Structures are given as C-alpha cells and as structure tokens.
Amino acid sequence: MSGQRPKLLTFDAFAKTVEDARIRTTSGGIIxxxxxxxxxxxxxxxxxxxxxxxxxPELVVDRDINKPLDIYLDVSFHNLPCDLLSLDIMDEAGDLQLDILKSGFEKFRIVKDSEEEIIDRESTPINADLSIEEMAKGLKEGEDGECGSCYGALPQDKKQYCCNDCETVKLAYAEKLWGFYDGENIEQCENEGYVQRVQSRINGKEGCRIKGNARINRISGTMDFAPGASFTSSGHHVHDLSLYDKHPHLNFDHIVNKLTFGPIPDESVPTAESTHPLDNYGVALNDKNHVFTYYLKVVATRFEFLNGASKALDANQFSVITHDRPISGGKDNDHQHTLHAKGGIPGVVFHFDISPLKIINREQYAKSWSGFVLGVVSSVAGVLIVGSLLDRSVYAAESAIKGKKNM
Structure with missing residues (x-):
C-alpha cells in the first residue's frame, strides 16, 4: 500500500495549503x-x-376529428331587422343546414332608443326541412277543405297545391324565384299580421342580435348571414333579396360579440384568452352592397393543469383574417392597386378551416429537483471561482503598488 501512495498523490485535485501561508486582506473580506x-x-x-x-405546448394528431364541433355565436346587426336575416351553414362534405335560426339560435330585436333587447319568436323563416309538396299539400279529388291561393306560383286548377299560410306562399314564391318583398296584398300574410310587423320594424329601423349554438362536422365549411329567406332551387343556394334591395338604409354593419368553437372556455384561465380573437370586433361602413368575410383557422386545444383537482379544459383556438369588398367590384378605396371581384350577395361570411392537429398545453414545474440542485451547485462554484480570481488580481495589484513605494 505504501508504494501506491505517491501515485495517488498525483491525482489529488484538492491540494491543501499550509495555514501559516495564508494572508488575510481587507479587500479579500469585501470580495x-x-x-x-x-x-x-x-x-x-x-x-x-x-x-x-x-x-x-405539444402538437399531436387530433383523435377527435370525427366528433361534431359546437359553434357558439353572438353577433349584432344594428341596421337589419330579424325578419330579413337568415343564417346558413354548409361544410365541404356537402351537408347544408338552412335557416338554423329556427332551432339552435335565438333572435333578439334591437329597438332604437331602447336598451332592452326583445326576444323575437315571431320571425320564422322558410321551413327548409319540408318540401313544397309537404308545405302546399293539395286536396284530393272530391275532398272538401280550405285551399288558399298561391297567387300563380303553383298550379291550382285541380287544387293539387294549396297555400293556406304566409310561409307556404313564401316558399312557393321561392320555388318560382319570385321576389316576395313584405307580402303586401297577399291575404294570408295580411291576416297573420306579417305585413304590418315587417313594415313597422323596417320603418322603425330596428336591428337584430343573434346568439346560440350550432353543431357541425369537424371539417372545413362556411357560415354566412345573408338578407332574405334562403332556399335551394335547381341545386343552387339562393336568397330572396327583394325586400332588402327595396329599403336603402338596410346594411350589414355588425359587431361580433363572441364567437367560439367547441365548449366555451373558462374565463378564469389566462391561457384561454387567445381563443377569442373576434370578441367585440365590429365594422360600420354604412354600405348597403357590401360583403364582409372572415377566414378562420381553427385548431383544437387542450389545457392540462398541474393541480389534479382541476379538470382538463378542451377548447379551440383560431386565427382570423378579415376581408371586405363591395359586390359591385372595382378598385379598393384604400388600396388603389387592389381590384375586387364583382358579384355575390351582401352579407357576412365566416370561412372556417379545421386543422387535423391538436395542441396540448401541459402545466409543469420549470425545473426538476435534480435541476435545482445542479443549478445551486453551479451558482456557488461559479461565484467562488470568479471571487478567487478577483481576489488574486486585487492582491497582486496591491503587492505591486507596495513594491514601487518601497523602492
């Protein structure tokens, strides 16, 4: 063993100093x-x-891509009565939901000079779930019963079609692509009070607020607000613009109070703020023949919290690009080198593109226990080494100054 000791001494990285060789200085104490x-x-x-x-954050493939996606929407139109407003949703799979305002959404009348919003349960658009044969079902030969006039929109020489209410007449006009306007001089609409209601709301310059939920396929599609009743004729999706074109003060200036995809996120979670980029966004151009378009990129997002008592939060973030143009086309007023296409109908359109990926945001501690210990040791060692070098430099400088004075 005695022969190995000199060899081990050469590996000693912690050489000892003699106590008598140590010199304590004031500068060393300060350092x-x-x-x-x-x-x-x-x-x-x-x-x-x-x-x-x-x-x-972690980016993964969304395994819930086949599940339906909920949309919560709250938007206000201050220059368009509820009777003239329709909302349709169509996705790339070809599924079309016409007039979903009848089910998942509610309309609220915005009355001028009044802070109260009145829920509108009278404004009922064309029933797109029923065909014209079901709505205007006629009488069988020899059968007695009421058979209202369709005003030339449907053949009635043998009472094969009967229009007994205002909505049926509207649908019959839609099949013929005739302008229905406000239903004036149509007996069914006059008797139901439809004409008086629509005229009073237009003359009173009422607005409309729409809010509620809809469920769509988790694929790309469009959600559009347009004037007049919507319907499908000969494979084309069209709107009756007759009444909208008749009154010059009507337009689609609006405010998006809230728009979210999926469950409404918990407002108490700070990370969920980025899921509402369109909240309280509005435009006011006072242009009747204008279309406003929003291009949305929707990404499913999950928030997993460090505290086990808090449940994970599923939400959807989306980015948005806004665009608007006059349907007459031509040069842009603000950008003279931009030329807008001509055509379309006035309204507000939301194009949403659903991403197949999902973001998982996991809460975790910034450092582990081993990382904390390593950081402390590194900090202490680094400071001591720097302090030792600084002390040696100061001591060497003091010795040099004293040596010059002694000379």
Missing amino acids: TLFCIFVVMFLIRNEYSDYTSVITR
Whole structure:
C-alpha cells in the first residue's frame, strides 16, 4: 500500500495549503461578502424557477376529428331587422343546414332608443326541412277543405297545391324565384299580421342580435348571414333579396360579440384568452352592397393543469383574417392597386378551416429537483471561482503598488 501512495498523490485535485501561508486582506473580506450576497441571490432565483409553473405546448394528431364541433355565436346587426336575416351553414362534405335560426339560435330585436333587447319568436323563416309538396299539400279529388291561393306560383286548377299560410306562399314564391318583398296584398300574410310587423320594424329601423349554438362536422365549411329567406332551387343556394334591395338604409354593419368553437372556455384561465380573437370586433361602413368575410383557422386545444383537482379544459383556438369588398367590384378605396371581384350577395361570411392537429398545453414545474440542485451547485462554484480570481488580481495589484513605494 505504501508504494501506491505517491501515485495517488498525483491525482489529488484538492491540494491543501499550509495555514501559516495564508494572508488575510481587507479587500479579500469585501470580495467574500460580495460573493455571499451574489450566491444567496442566485440560490433564490434557482428556487423561484424550481417552484414556478410553466405551460409547455405539444402538437399531436387530433383523435377527435370525427366528433361534431359546437359553434357558439353572438353577433349584432344594428341596421337589419330579424325578419330579413337568415343564417346558413354548409361544410365541404356537402351537408347544408338552412335557416338554423329556427332551432339552435335565438333572435333578439334591437329597438332604437331602447336598451332592452326583445326576444323575437315571431320571425320564422322558410321551413327548409319540408318540401313544397309537404308545405302546399293539395286536396284530393272530391275532398272538401280550405285551399288558399298561391297567387300563380303553383298550379291550382285541380287544387293539387294549396297555400293556406304566409310561409307556404313564401316558399312557393321561392320555388318560382319570385321576389316576395313584405307580402303586401297577399291575404294570408295580411291576416297573420306579417305585413304590418315587417313594415313597422323596417320603418322603425330596428336591428337584430343573434346568439346560440350550432353543431357541425369537424371539417372545413362556411357560415354566412345573408338578407332574405334562403332556399335551394335547381341545386343552387339562393336568397330572396327583394325586400332588402327595396329599403336603402338596410346594411350589414355588425359587431361580433363572441364567437367560439367547441365548449366555451373558462374565463378564469389566462391561457384561454387567445381563443377569442373576434370578441367585440365590429365594422360600420354604412354600405348597403357590401360583403364582409372572415377566414378562420381553427385548431383544437387542450389545457392540462398541474393541480389534479382541476379538470382538463378542451377548447379551440383560431386565427382570423378579415376581408371586405363591395359586390359591385372595382378598385379598393384604400388600396388603389387592389381590384375586387364583382358579384355575390351582401352579407357576412365566416370561412372556417379545421386543422387535423391538436395542441396540448401541459402545466409543469420549470425545473426538476435534480435541476435545482445542479443549478445551486453551479451558482456557488461559479461565484467562488470568479471571487478567487478577483481576489488574486486585487492582491497582486496591491503587492505591486507596495513594491514601487518601497523602492
């Protein structure tokens, strides 16, 4: 063993100094106190990082792509009565939901000079779920019963079609692509009070607020607001613009109060704020023949919290690009080198593109226990090494100055 000791001495990285060879200086004491202060400060920062919670995002394939997606919408149109407004949703799979305002949404009348919004349960658009044969079902030969006039929109020489209410007459006019206007001089509409209601709301310059939920396929599609009743004729989706074109003060200036995809996120979660980029966004151009378009990119998002008591939050983030143009086309007023296409109908259109990927935001501590220990050791060692070099430099400078004075 005695023969191995000299060899081991060469590997000693912690060489000892003789106590008598140590020299204590005032500058060394100051540097030591400064090093202690710096070490305590760095240890405090390491502990703060160790106890802090951060969110780390992860991008994965969305396994829920086949599940339906909920849309919550709240939008106000201040220059368009509820009777003239329709909302349709169509996706790339060809599924078309006409006049979904009849089921999942509610209309609220915005009355001028009144802070109260009146829920509108009278404004009923064309029933797109029933065919003209079902709505205007005629009488069998020899059968007695009421058979209202369709005003030439449907053949009635043998009472094969009967229009006994205002909505049926509207649908019959839609099949003929005739302008229905406000139903004036149509007996069924006059008796039901439809004409008086529509005229009073237009003359009173009422607006309309729409809010509610709809369920769509989780694929790309469009959601559009347009004037007049919507219907499908000969494979084409069209709207009756007759009444909208008749009154010059009607337009699609609007405010998007809220628009979310999926469950409405918990407002108490700070990370969920980015899921509502269109909240309280509005436009007011006062242009009757104008179309407003929003291009939305929707990405499913999941928030997983460090606290096990909090449930994971499923939401959807989306980015948006806004665009508007006059349907007459021509040069843009603000950008003279931009030429708009001509055509279309006035309204508000939301194009949504559903991403097949999903973002998972997981809460976790910024550092592990081993990372905290390593950070503390590195901080202490680094400060001591720098302090030692600084002390040697100061001591060497003091010795050099004293040597010159002694000369």
